Amino acid sequence: MQSRSDKLKRLVNVQRHLEKIAEIDLASTTRQRQEASETMDVVVEAINSLDPVHRSFSHHYSNQYAKLQQQEQMLANVQQMHEMRVVRERTKGDRMEDRMKEARNAEDREAADDSIYDLIDQHIAYKTSDG
Template sequence: MSGSRAQKLARLVRVQRQIERMSETELSHIVREQAALDASQDALVQAIGSFDPVHASMSHQYALRFQRLSAQTQQLAGMKAVQEKRVLIEKTRADRLAEQASAAAEGEDRLAQDEGLLDLLESMLGASLQGTRPA
């Protein structure tokens, strides 16, 4: 498991962003289900309010179906709230990891520059010391 701290954190950021996208996908799935349930409820309300004799004879069944759809809607509303919170948590985690990764990369760059300057300074001092020694 070689690699610098910045590289490891960058990998973690990519993984965390993927988890965030998965959470967003799950949230969009819940929203689509909720929209489908709302459409079904609207259709049932229109059927119950219809003057068609077929719908009138099925009004009790429609009412039962509407109750089940209402329960599912409430359940999906709870799931949606939980999923929205999870998306926010995953996004916050990814943002924090990204900040840590950039700070680690800056630190490593700064360390590499410092080492380069020290090497240059040592080589310059070594050259000037050899030039001042008597032969």
């Protein structure tokens, strides 16, 4: 039979894993957002270019830039959601870890109390058999 602290320890491990998943999702979204930003910079350079080839595609570039702006805004919202999720998962893990430590302390106190009671019982039994 598992103790309460052992069960909570397993839950803390699972919660820390969920926290890592949330961090990975956040990192992925941040990377995608960075890529979109870099692509937007390239498109702006092409729009502002004096090269005749780029001038003929300026309408296409402006449409592409508008799509990138929408994608960047969507990714910003997703990133914010992932940031909140990371904080929420970390907070849950911290709380669970605190509960696990409290449970372990309570179990240790109970074990110490039981040891003292056993010693007292042995002492009384020894005195009874001796006297």
